[in-house]
Amino acid sequence: MSIAQSARGAPESSSRRAILDTAARLLRSGGYHQTTLREVAEAVGIRKASLYYHFASKEEIVEAVANDGVRFVHDAVSQALDDTADAPPRKRLEAAIAAHLTALHGHGDYTSASIKAFSFGAIPAPDSVRRIRRAYEEVWRGLIAEMQAAGILSPERSAETLRYFLLGALNGSIDWQRPGRFDATELAREFTALIAPHNDGVKP
Amino acid sequence: MSIAQSARGAPESSSRRAILDTAARLLRSGGYHQTTLREVAEAVGIRKASLYYHFASKEEIVEAVANDGVRFVHDAVSQALDDTADAPPRKRLEAAIAAHLTALHGHGDYTSASIKAFSFGAIPAPDSVRRIRRAYEEVWRGLIAEMQAAGILSPERSAETLRYFLLGALNGSIDWQRPGRFDATELAREFTALIAPHNDGVKP
DNA sequence: CCTACCGATCGGTAGG
DNA sequence: CCTACCGATCGGTAGG
Numbered sequence: 001m002s003i004a005q006s007a008r009g010a011p012e013s014s015s016r017r018a019i020l021d022t023a024a025r026l027l028r029s030g031g032y033h034q035t036t037l038r039e040v041a042e043a044v045g046i047r048k049a050s051l052y053y054h055f056a057s058k059e060e061i062v063e064a065v066a067n068d069g070v071r072f073v074h075d076a077v078s079q080a081l082d083d084t085a086d087a088p089p090r091k092r093l094e095a096a097i098a099a100h101l102t103a104l105h106g107h108g109d110y111t112s113a114s115i116k117a118f119s120f121g122a123i124p125a126p127d128s129v130r131r132i133r134r135a136y137e138e139v140w141r142g143l144i145a146e147m148q149a150a151g152i153l154s155p156e157r158s159a160e161t162l163r164y165f166l167l168g169a170l171n172g173s174i175d176w177q178r179p180g181r182f183d184a185t186e187l188a189r190e191f192t193a194l195i196a197p198h199n200d201g202v203k204p
Numbered sequence: 205m206s207i208a209q210s211a212r213g214a215p216e217s218s219s220r221r222a223i224l225d226t227a228a229r230l231l232r233s234g235g236y237h238q239t240t241l242r243e244v245a246e247a248v249g250i251r252k253a254s255l256y257y258h259f260a261s262k263e264e265i266v267e268a269v270a271n272d273g274v275r276f277v278h279d280a281v282s283q284a285l286d287d288t289a290d291a292p293p294r295k296r297l298e299a300a301i302a303a304h305l306t307a308l309h310g311h312g313d314y315t316s317a318s319i320k321a322f323s324f325g326a327i328p329a330p331d332s333v334r335r336i337r338r339a340y341e342e343v344w345r346g347l348i349a350e351m352q353a354a355g356i357l358s359p360e361r362s363a364e365t366l367r368y369f370l371l372g373a374l375n376g377s378i379d380w381q382r383p384g385r386f387d388a389t390e391l392a393r394e395f396t397a398l399i400a401p402h403n404d405g406v407k408p
Numbered sequence: 409c410c411t412a413c414c415g416a417t418c419g420g421t422a423g424g
Numbered sequence: 425c426c427t428a429c430c431g432a433t434c435g436g437t438a439g440g
Contacts, residue, residue, distance in 0.1 A: 015409090031326055033237030037435065049437080050409045058435065116324045120378055122235055154401060161394045164380050165373045172372020174324055190365045194399060197358060219425090241419065253421080254425045262419065410440085417434075424426080 016054045018044050020110075024065045027113035032062060032123045059126070062117055066129045069114030073103035074136040081143065089150040090196055096143055098188035100170050105182050115171050140167065152196045166195060220258045222248050224314075228269045231317035236266060236327045263330070266321055270333045273318030277307035278340040285347065293354040294400055300347055302392035304374050309386050319375050344371065356400045370399060 022043045026035040037058055041048040055061045080099035084092045103111045118125045125133070140163050147153040153162060169191070226247045230239040241262055245252040259265045284303035288296045307315045322329045329337070344367050351357040357366060373395070 029325075031237075031324065033235075034326075036433080038433085047410060048435090049411080052436070053409060120235065120320045120323060121233075122238075122326070154397075157398055158394055161391070162398065164376065165395060165398060168376020168379070169369045169373040172368065172376055175372070176368050187365070190362055191369060193358075194361055194366065194369060197401070240417080242417085251426060252419090253427080256420070257425060412438085414437080415435100418432080419430105420432105421430080422428085 013054070015044075015046075019051060019054055019061065020065055020068065023061050024069070024109035024113040027062065027065060027117055028109040032117045037061075062123070063126045063128060065110055066114035066117055066125070067132050069108075069110035069112070070129065070132045070136050072108055073100055073111045074132075074139065076100070076103045077136075077139055081139070089147055089152045090192060090198075093143065093147055093152065093196060094188050094192040096140075097166075097170065097191050098184050100167075101173060101184040101187055104171070104174060105177055105184065112174055115174065119171065137163070147196065162195070166191075217258070219248075219250075223255060223258055223265065224269055224272065227265050228273070228313035228317040231266065231269060231321055232313040236321045241265075266327070267330045267332060269314055270318035270321055270329070271336050273312075273314035273316070274333065274336045274340050276312055277304055277315045278336075278343065280304070280307045281340075281343055285343070293351055293356045294396060294402075297347065297351055297356065297400060298392050298396040300343075301370075301374065301395050302388050304371075305377060305388040305391055308375070308378060309381055309388065316378055319378060323375065341367070351400065366399070370395075 019040065023035065023040050026039055026043070037051055038048050040061070041051055051061070055064070076099040077096050080095040081092060084095045087095070104115070105112070114129070117123060118129060141159065144153060144159050144162055144166075148155045148157075148159065173187070223244065227239065227244050230243055230247070241255055242252050244265070245255055255265070259268070280303040281300050284299040285296060288299045291299070308319070309316070318333070321327060322333060345363065348357060348363050348366055348370075352359045352361075352363065377391070
């Protein structure tokens with residue numbers, strides 16, 4: 001898993017990962033400004049100053065969490081698309097949506113931490129985050145183009161608007177997620193049917 | 205306009221409104237934690253301590269801004285629905301979406317300030333905000349039920365999921381709004397077509 | 409990875 | 425609406 005290793009594949013200390021795990025959890029629940037390095041350090045079991053042995057600044061910690069978070073959802077969605085390579089287009093769309101929702105609401109805190117830290121301009125996203133995020137967006141650009149070509153999504157609709165619309169709706173689920181009652185599979189089915197309705201002869 | 209008056213219709217000092225206008229602008233661009241009372245006071249042209257002559261706390265200022273913001277979009281959408289009372293259902297949906305987007309991206313800062321302050325749990329929403337927000341949600345519940353009854357939106361889809369999906373997508377536009385190039389009318393048309401496609405015989 | 413410390417800034421208060 | 429002030433807390437640094 002890409003999260004278990006830094007970008008260049010260099011070995012990573014378990015302390016560093018423990019810090020990021022904790023930061024991700026706190027960022028997910030509190031966002032950037034509410035998350036303090038004191039909280040992070042205390043939860044990890046070290047002194048605050050010791051964080052600076054591993055990272056140069058708070059920004060650097062948040063940046064690392066956010067990058068891993070986007071990589072995590074990117075990998076999950078790519079995997080879902082690989083797994084459904086031979087499935088009907090609508091199934092692929094549904095699998096991608098389910099994977100995105102699972103990355104957001106599953107046990108990992110990195111993806112939702114990333115979104116909470118940088119959505120609505122809470123804090124300006126560093127270049128590295130923007131770059132990695134853009135790479136992930138390409139997956140959706142490709143998928144939407146595929147769906148339009150397959151006739152699942154109307155080619156008359158702006159592909160960019162569609163993408164913004166869909167990802168905005170998916171990420172918005174952070175706000176109304178009931179921790180227990182969340183079923184990514186069912187929700188993905190519902191979302192897919194919403195933007196790509198079946199034409200099962202319900203209407204003439 | 206409801207924003208020009210406090211909830212009980214009591215007269216409101218111009219200073220109070222100046223403070224709220226400024227707070228709304230700063231909250232819109234910076235969110236809750238990044239907006240400081242010093243900034244607000246300086247922009248208004250008074251000393252920070254003087255804010256406490258009008259408000260008891262930072263929370264109270266933010267609460268007032270957020271409440272006005274939700275009232276503003278609520279009024280705008282209600283007005284749009286009244287104005288299109290005799291129009292075809294799809295036109296009504298489109299008008300409501302356009303009104304919501306305009307409230308978000310128009311010159312008023314209150315609505316987007318409200319969303320930025322309380323989305324993704326940036327800060328827990330006070331009871332008054334939750335109550336006013338719930339009243340606004342009722343407008344959309346009613347509208348979606350109307351659309352499902354009219355066959356514009358599929359009755360097979362969960363009305364609540366539809367509402368969450370749509371409002372999440374609309375509010376998400378805060379993130380990709382290009383200040384100049386924003387056309388609420390065109391975007392509303394696109395969004396409406398997306399969730400409520402025409403059946404103009406394009407497909408058999 | 410620690411102890412000890414710091415300047416800056418926060419929301420808020422006293423008292424007029 | 426002001427001057428003056430405060431305790432708390434923030435991210436970060438020195439030096440080991």
